Amino acid sequence: MIDLTVQIGSLTLKNPVMTASGTFGYAEEFSDLVDLNEIGAIVTKTVTPKPRPGNPPRRIVELPCGMLNSIGLPNVGIDDFIVEKIPFLQSIDTHIIINVAGTDEQGFAECVSRLEDMPGISGYELNFSCPNVKHGTTFSTDPFIAERVTKSVRRSTKRPVFAKLTPNVTSISEIGIACENGGADAVSAINTLIGMSVNTKTRKPKLATITGGYSGPAIKPVALAKVFELACKLSIPVIAIGGIATAQDALEFMIAGATAFQVGTTNFYEPDATLTIKKDLEFYCQENNIPRLADLIGSIQL
Numbered sequence: 284m285i286d287l288t289v290q291i292g293s294l295t296l297k298n299p300v301m302t303a304s305g306t307f308g309y310a311e312e313f314s315d316l317v318d319l320n321e322i323g324a325i326v327t328k329t330v331t332p333k334p335r336p337g338n339p340p341r342r343i344v345e346l347p348c349g350m351l352n353s354i355g356l357p358n359v360g361i362d363d364f365i366v367e368k369i370p371f372l373q374s375i376d377t378h379i380i381i382n383v384a385g386t387d388e389q390g391f392a393e394c395v396s397r398l399e400d401m402p403g404i405s406g407y408e409l410n411f412s413c414p415n416v417k418h419g420t421t422f423s424t425d426p427f428i429a430e431r432v433t434k435s436v437r438r439s440t441k442r443p444v445f446a447k448l449t450p451n452v453t454s455i456s457e458i459g460i461a462c463e464n465g466g467a468d469a470v471s472a473i474n475t476l477i478g479m480s481v482n483t484k485t486r487k488p489k490l491a492t493i494t495g496g497y498s499g500p501a502i503k504p505v506a507l508a509k510v511f512e513l514a515c516k517l518s519i520p521v522i523a524i525g526g527i528a529t530a531q532d533a534l535e536f537m538i539a540g541a542t543a544f545q546v547g548t549t550n551f552y553e554p555d556a557t558l559t560i561k562k563d564l565e566f567y568c569q570e571n572n573i574p575r576l577a578d579l580i581g582s583i584q585l
């Protein structure tokens with residue numbers, strides 16, 4: 284038996300495979316395709332204090348090595364989220380991480396406070412990093428703001444808090460350290476890279492918002508470098524995100540220092556990728572005589 288468990292703060296995950304916010308809906312959408320109970324942790328689509336319609340179309344562009352989106356955090360708002368989405372999430376036998384955002388410090392704390400007394404929620408991921416909404420990345424481009432908002436959420440909950448970071452900064456570790464100082468239990472990295480695509484016939488940008496967030500296989504090397512930087516500089520765990528499609532991808536991130544990882548864009552074209560990756564990680568450990576997967580974390584040879 285291979286031990287696939289990993290520890291993030293006070294949470295023990297049965298395996299390091301998580302879903303990335305916004306790419307796995309509210310889990311129910313995938314329940315016919317994947318045994319949700321087998322996933323290490325499920326991160327839900329960002330919820331905000333008030334409902335949001337999201338950005339105007341066109342909001343998605345498929346590119347040869349990834350995808351560009353400017354969805355803009357459409358969601359039903361925290362009130363309807365509690366009524367419509369929480370009951371199903373509570374029925375899943377794994378850790379449920381609720382991804383929250385606000386337009387200011389109070390917005391983040393408000394979402395968390397509303398959820399705090401509900402059973403079946405293991406922690407919160409703070410979306411400090413959406414490139415597709417006004418001021419969406421403010422919280423993870425300024426270390427003072429990142430620390431202040433993390434502190435304010437920290438005061439509103441006893442549960443673990445993960446700060447989700449943008450790669451669109453000069454020094455991601457400066458922001459990561461600020462979140463750690465603010466009381467974050469882990470950082471998740473990365474959110475999407477800012478990108479653009481142009482229609483050469485019309486000469487118009489393909490996305491209605493002109494630029495959007497680039498994700499998928501193409502961003503993996505960028506994400507890996509950011510995760511490595513964070514793992515070297517921070518004492519709290521790093522949760523890797525960015526272009527993870529196979530167990531080999533996931534292993535690279537764990538060897539570079541990630542404690543767990545999230546599968547994002549891959550869910551759109553391979554909806555059971557999470558469990559294929561889990562199975563292949565187990566196989567890798569068996570083949571290489573590694574009884575405990577967590578021993579690989581940060582084992583990079585420089």
Ligand SMILES: Cc1cc2nc3c(=O)[nH]c(=O)nc-3n(C[C@H](O)[C@H](O)[C@H](O)COP(=O)(O)O)c2cc1C
Nearest residue numbers: 303304305329410473474498499525526527547548
């Ligand atoms: C269509 C789409 C919607 C997304 N929505 C969210 C979201 O609501 N909240 C969030 O924190 N990240 C969101 N993300 C970012 C992903 O969680 C992830 O950080 C990013 O896509 C990089 O990982 P990947 O290359 O594996 O997709 C979204 C990404 C995509 C492609």
